[in-house]
Amino acid sequence: MLIRRAPDIRYSEVTPKALYMRRREFMQAAAVAAAGAAAALSPAGSRHVHAQNGRTKLPNVRKSQFSTTEKLNSYEDITSYNNYYEFGTDKDDPERNAHRLVTRPWTIRVEGLVKTPATYDIDTLIKPYAFEERIYRLRCVEAWSMVIPWIGFPLADVIKRLEPLPSARFIQFTTLADAKQMLGIRVPVLDWPYVEGLRMDEAMHPLAILAVGLYGEVLPNQNGAPIRLVVPWKYGFKSIKSIVRIRFTDTMPRTSWPVANAREYGFYSNVNPTVDHPRWSQATERRLGEFFRRKTVMFNGYGDQVAHLYSGMDLRRYY
Amino acid sequence: MTGFRIFRWSIFASALVPAAALVYWTFTGDLGANPIEFITHTTGTTALSLLVITLTITPLRRVTARNELIRLRRMLGLLAFFYACLHMLTWVVLDWFFDVASMTADVVKRPFITMGMMTFVLLVPLAATSTAGMIRRLGRRWQQLHRLIYVAAVTAVIHFWWVEKADFRQPRLWALALCVLFGFRVWWSLQTRAARTRDAFTFLKDGMLRRG
Numbered sequence: 399m400l401i402r403r404a405p406d407i408r409y410s411e412v413t414p415k416a417l418y419m420r421r422r423e424f425m426q427a428a429a430v431a432a433a434g435a436a437a438a439l440s441p442a443g444s445r446h447v448h449a450q451n452g453r454t455k456l457p458n459v460r461k462s463q464f465s466t467t468e469k470l471n472s473y474e475d476i477t478s479y480n481n482y483y484e485f486g487t488d489k490d491d492p493e494r495n496a497h498r499l500v501t502r503p504w505t506i507r508v509e510g511l512v513k514t515p516a517t518y519d520i521d522t523l524i525k526p527y528a529f530e531e532r533i534y535r536l537r538c539v540e541a542w543s544m545v546i547p548w549i550g551f552p553l554a555d556v557i558k559r560l561e562p563l564p565s566a567r568f569i570q571f572t573t574l575a576d577a578k579q580m581l582g583i584r585v586p587v588l589d590w591p592y593v594e595g596l597r598m599d600e601a602m603h604p605l606a607i608l609a610v611g612l613y614g615e616v617l618p619n620q621n622g623a624p625i626r627l628v629v630p631w632k633y634g635f636k637s638i639k640s641i642v643r644i645r646f647t648d649t650m651p652r653t654s655w656p657v658a659n660a661r662e663y664g665f666y667s668n669v670n671p672t673v674d675h676p677r678w679s680q681a682t683e684r685r686l687g688e689f690f691r692r693k694t695v696m697f698n699g700y701g702d703q704v705a706h707l708y709s710g711m712d713l714r715r716y717y
Numbered sequence: 718m719t720g721f722r723i724f725r726w727s728i729f730a731s732a733l734v735p736a737a738a739l740v741y742w743t744f745t746g747d748l749g750a751n752p753i754e755f756i757t758h759t760t761g762t763t764a765l766s767l768l769v770i771t772l773t774i775t776p777l778r779r780v781t782a783r784n785e786l787i788r789l790r791r792m793l794g795l796l797a798f799f800y801a802c803l804h805m806l807t808w809v810v811l812d813w814f815f816d817v818a819s820m821t822a823d824v825v826k827r828p829f830i831t832m833g834m835m836t837f838v839l840l841v842p843l844a845a846t847s848t849a850g851m852i853r854r855l856g857r858r859w860q861q862l863h864r865l866i867y868v869a870a871v872t873a874v875i876h877f878w879w880v881e882k883a884d885f886r887q888p889r890l891w892a893l894a895l896c897v898l899f900g901f902r903v904w905w906s907l908q909t910r911a912a913r914t915r916d917a918f919t920f921l922k923d924g925m926l927r928r929g
């Protein structure tokens with residue numbers, strides 16, 4: 399289970415970006431041009447070359463016993479195939495649009511049931527923590543998965559230093575919602591800002607981390623820069639991106655996806671092959687880069703570590 | 718008529734561009750991080766586009782009074798069916814690799830898959846009876862049978878709607894397009910009926926006048 403990762407995986411092979419960024423526009427245009435109705439569908443105009451994210455290396459990154467030894471997905475896959483609706487709902491929208499996000503200066507408001515509510519500058523907040531590499535499986539609710547080398551530190555360490563009150567039972571996170579930087583906000587696909595949350599014992603689990611990097615480098619914007627949550631035993635949407643607010647509460651946070659559709663999404667959203675999403679089976683998944691589907695594993699394969707958090711709970715009911 | 722023939726060929730060629738692009742990008746490795754999803758979406762969107770475009774031909778023909786446009790209709794319908802086949806085969810071969818049990822479960826349990834399958838099943842008899850021989854043999858019934866294309870367009874849009882998780886802008890646009898196209902037809906058939914009533918009325922009046 400907890401095996402150290404093989405030491406010889408290299409980060410560097412990143413294929414240069416080609417015309418694939420334009421594919422979707424092209425396909426739409428082609429389909430429509432077939433009847434000369436081009437104007438209807440393809441929103442011309444806002445097409446810009448994706449700005450280079452400063453690809454800065456993060457220093458002194460330690461390995462972690464929690465990392466998997468599975469084959470990593472490429473940097474290109476991880477940074478070009480994202481669900482980050484604030485930048486658009488197509489998978490390649492975030493890569494195209496997230497360069498508008500300004501990640502410094504960045505502050506995080508800490509509030510609610512906590513000893514001293516305060517607004518922290520991100521660099522002050524993360525300064526005390528040593529960076530670790532955590533190679534985790536990520537299982538999206540849409541039945542695809544990746545293996546991603548995150549850089550971060552345990553959420554538990556941060557929570558301890560923030561000193562929540564004993565009455566705090568949940569932690570709630572909020573993503574930035576700034577229509578000037580995030581084009582997708584103008585479209586009411588979700589009730590902005592994006593909100594996620596964990597029960598305190600889930601948040602204190604050593605597998606839950608705050609990530610600031612990827613592949614040894616500063617986190618790209620489309621992956622949730624400057625700081626995001628990673629909870630590998632839950633569906634990907636629980637791992638909220640670009641956090642601006644942390645709130646400790648005694649009631650279960652009203653998180654974005656259950657608010658949008660309570661029948662299809664629950665608060666816990668643990669990876670669970672036996673509870674289907676109404677619109678697709680969760681029994682299998684496609685690991686990006688592989689042809690055949692593979693079986694989805696309970697708690698995304700982290701059951702040995704996290705199953706005890708849910709002992710006695712009916713996970714069909716609390717999905 | 719050569720001008721029209723060139724027009725027709727160029728429409729045919731451009732309708733094949735999405736398929737050609739998929740083949741090309743398969744070889745250049747440019748289908749993105751999730752090629753199967755990309756192929757599914759491309760073939761699905763193209764099938765729906767061509768289906769709706771097929772439905773525009775008759776209204777266009779009436780508005781422009783250019784009867785030769787009718788010669789595009791079968792070609793476009795068959796192209797839509799071609800992409801629907803590619804789309805369905807992507808699902809069968811690439812997505813599930815002939816895992817019949819899982820596919821059957823999906824058709825039964827997942828409403829969006831049920832709708833997709835229904836659309837496909839509706840299109841099959843239309844494609845099968847698209848030959849000149851069939852048109853002749855079926856006569857009036859051919860017309861009636863081919864009204865199924867309206868049903869297929871509706872189920873295709875519902876299928877697309879149910880595919881989406883939160884962003885319904887595209888299916889909404891397609892639904893709107895269908896409303897406009899159907900609205901045109903309803904309006905037109907009401908006109909025809911009104912004209913017929915008027916004719917009947919005139920006929921009666923004339924008869925009475927003559928008798929009186």
Ligand code: HEM
Pocket residue numbers: 754757758759760761762764765768801804805808830832833834835836837873876877880
């Ligand atoms: C055997 C029947 C069919 C099956 C199994 C099927 C299956 C699928 C699947 C799996 C998706 C992708 C869902 C996702 O991304 O989560 C999809 C999308 C779609 N399908 Fe189908 N489908 C079928 C028939 C059709 C037909 C006949 C049409 C149109 C005439 C159609 C139009 C579409 C469209 C427009 C999309 C959305 C593409 C996008 O999101 O860009 N499908 N279908």
